[in-house]
Amino acid sequence: MGTRAGLSVVTVVLVSIWLFASIGLSFAEKSAFVRYVIDGDTIVLKKGTKVRYRGINAPEIPHKDKPGEPFGWEATKRNRQLVRGRLVRLVQDDEKRDRFGRLLAYVFLPDGRMVNEILVREGMAFVCFSEKGSSFSKKLLAAQREAIDAGRGIWSISQVRPEPYYVGNRQSLRFHRPSCPYGKKISKTNRVIFKSRTDACKEGFCRCKKCLP
DSSP states (O other), X not given: OOHHHHHHHHHHHHHXXXXXXXXXXXXXXXXXXXXXXXXXXXXXXTTSOEEEETXXXXXXXXXXXXXXOTTHHHHHHHHHHHHTTSEEEEEOOSOOBOTTSOEEEEEEOTTSOBHHHHHHHTTSSEEOOOTTOOTTHHHHHXXXXXXXXXXXXXXXXXXSSOOSOEEEETTTTEEEOTTOHHHHTOOTTTEEEESSXXXXXXXXXXEOTTTOO
């Protein structure tokens, strides 16, 4: 190997080391082992970092004074089967953390499948985008439509207290019961009416956490 070639190799190595060092923890968290599964859409990595699955919302499990929702435990169990003790790859877009400080990520298995998508496709989670959008919104929404049409998981049970219509917010991508205070505050510009909860979900709107339509 010539002197120039040797120097080029050394330069590439040094630059690579510098880049990895400058990226630090954020790079280290790109691939990590899952230590613990909290519920259907939240995990804890080996170093203790909490990760919230981006673009979806799994049914709640019982917590303190809250009773939980149908398929909450099933979603948790399925998530555990998929990721606990495994090396996963985390992909983030512009929105890095939620208001609780948890990392927001799309989680991929070693075989390339996206956990977020699997849970939605199996009816173990709802699609739930933020107003900032989602890098995988089309893929996740297609998975939800498939789950709805097939009647899987959360889509296999009758809706609690169905309403004659639902009120959606085009800006926040949330929908509400007609009596919900948050729904009543929606401006005419952003207001959209859905005949059913299914119609709202097929368009990518997410349930209001207060009125739980």
